[in-house]
Amino acid sequence: MTSNFIDYVKINLKSGNGGKGFTHFRREKFVDKGGPDGGDGGRGGHIILRGNKQLWTLIHLKYQKHFKAESGVTGGKSKSTGRQGEDIIIDVPLGTIARNAETNERIAEIIEDGQEIILVPGGMGGLGNHHFKTSTKQAPEYSQPGIPGTEIWCILELKLLADVGLVGFPNAGKSTLLSSISAAKPEIGDYPFTTLVPNLGVVKYRDFQSFVMADIPGIIEGASEGKGLGLRFLRHIERNANLLFLIASDEAKPLDVYKTLVKELKAFNPELLDKNRILGFSKSDLIDEKTKQKIIKKIPEGMPYVFFSAVTQTGLNELKDIIWENINKPEEEL
Template sequence: MTEGNFVDYVKMHVTSGNGGKGSSHLHREKYITKGGPDGGDGGRGGHVIMRGNSNLWTLLHLKYKRHFRAGHGLHGSKSRSSGADGIDVYVDVPLGTVVRDTETNEILFEITDEGEEIIVAEGGKGGLGNWHFKTPTNQTPRYSQPGIPLSESEITLELKVLADVGLVGFPNAGKSTLLSVVTSAKPKIADYEFTTLKPNLGIVQYRDFQTFVMADIPGIIEGAAEGKGLGYYFLRHIERNSILLFLIPADAPDIKKQYDILLDELRRYNPEMLDKERIVAISKCDMLDDELKAELKVELDNELPIPYLFISSVAQQGLIELKDKLWAMLNK
């Protein structure tokens, strides 16, 4: 998927259908000139329904279609004939989609399961026909109920990527390079910061034809939780990852300090992120000789509170050990 085709934020207007009105018909046929009430009920207005679809990875299909309108219920008729229900409109969304009220920013619901259906705009109920109102003292009611009007609202869809492993790191730490080496994904790679502007997903092939999904999001900088850099706009994609893989380059001035900054940004965005499994990968380790690596290892053993590995995506070093470790953590 190209970078421009990844859409994870869409606003739309949804409108349900009016309920049909009940009929006030009185029964009439040959030799029956004063029959009783036989007006049928109105049909229900159509719903607008969100439906989870595991074959979708982005909201691209909704980018240029922002209005969804369901059908109106038909009116009741004679012989207690009910009007047809309005046609429901289904909006397929990828798993991990959050639906918010645009005006209040309140989360209405989340779609996380294949085939899950939730009504976002409920159709109006059809009105009752006059035969419902027949009583011993009012045997020919000439009135019926009108249908309940439609409902409409402005909603916002946000996609939170569903992945097993999320890559967390500063810009230019080598996240996209790692993703391109361990998966078949082809993210944009260059030697300047914020090369990645949209999340990228890749499927990691493991032993015995087993797989897991890895996500690369744009780099985080200090102050991202307050909106600096690309801000918190993409931090939500880490919320659904099972494991956070912190990628810190071997030539970083202070590896422990970079890890602390990244962890603090996640904590300020959502403290629940600290409950996830974490591991650090020291990238670009092909720049280190054995002596420097040994010194760095002694230093990290004392400073880092979580497991770490040395890897090099370019030189293909430590990648098998990294996959083994991630797979063990996913299946703990």
């Protein structure tokens, strides 16, 4: 099956050339020797990146690799400026980063709907000959050519924006949870790596409020070194302010699973450990109270946690309460 989720594309961008300045002299019936009046050339078209909250993937750019903006038009007589080249606007999902493919330099970062950033500016139009008139040179017979546009190869990389990201081993119950508390319908199965692409779900909360949850494909030990699905999806976690570590309650050593997940995140990007963390123990219907208390004793002090079961629908409201509380923590507590 071909996935519609594309989070990485490489495209070629060419901004428009600036139009030529015009060399012209005013010639009218009663003006025998009019001065220079050649106009400026129009600016070349920009390549612009624009945020669009309706998009969640870069698939619309998968098959269109080249974008070339229109060039500016040559200036005219009577000091008239040539028309600007038409800009090309590329809509992308929120959370998209643009990098220069050669230098890896970050050019732009789109995080708001409607936000526009010029990726590749169009060439400036050349000056017409009227700019070059001086007291000693009354009739300049030259004007400037337009500045050529710029061509670059650009990498667009999507990092999902969500209030909370689900982190866990394959088959920890992340997709089941997301489908239980949001309208998202990820593929669910009782085997590892059911989730091959990230899924976003809007979770309704009290008083018509809501938050966005991202189901990130499962991490395995060694993911930071490229094992399993590897680094491909770890970058999506960078965008989530809160991380919900999901661990199956019936794991032999649940807190060891947590330590492994933390180790993988630290190896990938140590800054990920600065985010709010919540421990969520899924499949709690599969353990008894004695086992539950054993797990609780080993939870790091001060770490918010909750036991829940998406199957029996127990603990889900408590889970949403804890997530909401962490999302809305005052800055001094972060």
